[in-house]
Amino acid sequence: MDYKLQLMEKIEKSRQEMISLSQYQDLTSEPVVTAITRLDYLISEFQRVY
Numbered sequence: 001m002d003y004k005l006q007l008m009e010k011i012e013k014s015r016q017e018m019i020s021l022s023q024y025q026d027l028t029s030e031p032v033v034t035a036i037t038r039l040d041y042l043i044s045e046f047q048r049v050y
Helices: 003-024 030-049
Strands: none
Touching (some): 003 030
């Protein structure tokens, strides 16, 4: 599997996790902020590479 596809899958998984967490917790809760931070990092990595 190439790196681009791996990043895209990680981005989608992180996005789903963030959505799921934010439905039951405040947007400022640690788990949601962690998920948002991870998603932001993955998107930045994707943009940097591609």
